[in-house]
Amino acid sequence: MAISILPPAPAPPSSHHGTSDNGSPDSDGDVDMADSGPPTKRAKLSHKAIVTPGETVTDDPQWMRGHGTHQTPHSSTITATVAGTLLRTNKLLSISPLRARYTPEIGDLVVGRITSVQPKRWKVDLSAPLLAHLPLSAIHLPGGIQRKRTSTDELQMRTFFSEGDLLAAEVQAIFQDGAASLHTRSLKYGKLRNGVFLAVAGTGGGGGVARARRQVWTLETAHGGGEVDVVLGVNGYIGIRPTIFQLVRISHATSPSELTPATKITPSRIEAIKPPYAIASASKLEAEPW
Template structure:
């Protein structure tokens, strides 16, 4: 049986025009390639446009993705430069942040990076000879030296061996505290202090761990991280502590005894700092207060789940909106659930969507 060899048929690419096909075949023949019909030019995809013209700060980049090759930009956190070139490449997955000519990438999820002056909420995980080790959600445990706390009675003196033996009477494993970042080590470790009367052991409340300054929704640095608000439905006053590290503390407000509201100086500190500041015994909390604390906790978690920032303004507005939503439900004030669709409704009401 004879074999017939047929000439190859031309296969036009999808969505290709006649003039495009003719230009491809003619360019192949001019470059010395085979002039057969059906050859397709293997060209590299076009480079991504430069950052200054096309890439917005809301775009999400992935590790290894080219951000820009313009030499006018400087690289920041979350980026690296290819040796011998001016290209800036992302090293994490996140959003691009510009500060003048500095480019950095804010990761979508990351551990807390301490900075001096940050107000943080932490948990004691280890007691050592002259310090405590505190979990603040960072890559390393923070250190709280014995010399960086107020002694009971406000006594200002050098710490002795007696204080070291009684170190667990101040803070023990599992205790929660609010402190301020005082110093940073070269390896990224943080040193805390609780010398101010607004810092110290936390009681009479509930602890919530949400995302911090890593990126996306979560606790952000704001003018006030600690405030007292009036709760609805007879809940009394509630204290809210938003740690920059993403740890939140919501508790019943405890009135200070008469005479402690005055300005505290070095000579009068002994009268202001009482021994019960290191007590681990909770006070009696009314049912109405516990209900409103749980409602505030639901507001914070709903804000984070819907990618909204957590600060004083959003928490207060979200709480009032949650109270109104509860009044419209069948259970009334006892309806504190803010998950799922109710959380989305709360977020939509706050953003105006």
């Protein structure tokens, strides 16, 4: 049976297997998803067209609807509900949106903002559909003390993180509703200070930053400003802060006014390293002692 994909672009003629492995023609009428080799169940990205909301994808009854599509009752017509690129996984049709919120995954390094302080946990904005949770038991206590959290620690939660603070963390778990649970049990995680915050937009459920083995980079700044650490959050939030060696110098300052120009991160110092697709600096991080 011939398959036709309706506008925005006409589908190429369906290619059937002329002969199967045993020399008999392919009789199931399936679409050849690959040029050679056995068929795979991995979703293949269609490079033919971008569909828009309300547009008819196909009216062939052999296709099943997936994410980003809609099918009315007693009808075989599948229409798009989001703007994006068509994905075909065997007989399943889905649409990868051009722009979507971040979808958390375990192990992701993210940069978030504290939105509220609740009993024994903080709520963190990750640009995801739901706010993430940062339990009190998942942070480092001052001095790196390893002990059970007490009611005294709960009363001092705002001394660790308060509303509006930016932090780097790792996704530790995903709840059934899709919310993420974070932790900062590492020296590379924690509150971000004396730096600049940037945000980039992503596509297809990503935050605009590709997942990689390394998410923290040390780069040279312009005008002889020295080195800075660039924390690339997978959720699209980016924090630019001093290197660990400069943080030691900052830790001896008793007030923001005591920070020297060499330890302050200013927009002019990061102009040469700011990605061209980044949104203008949304807000500066705290210029306070570490």
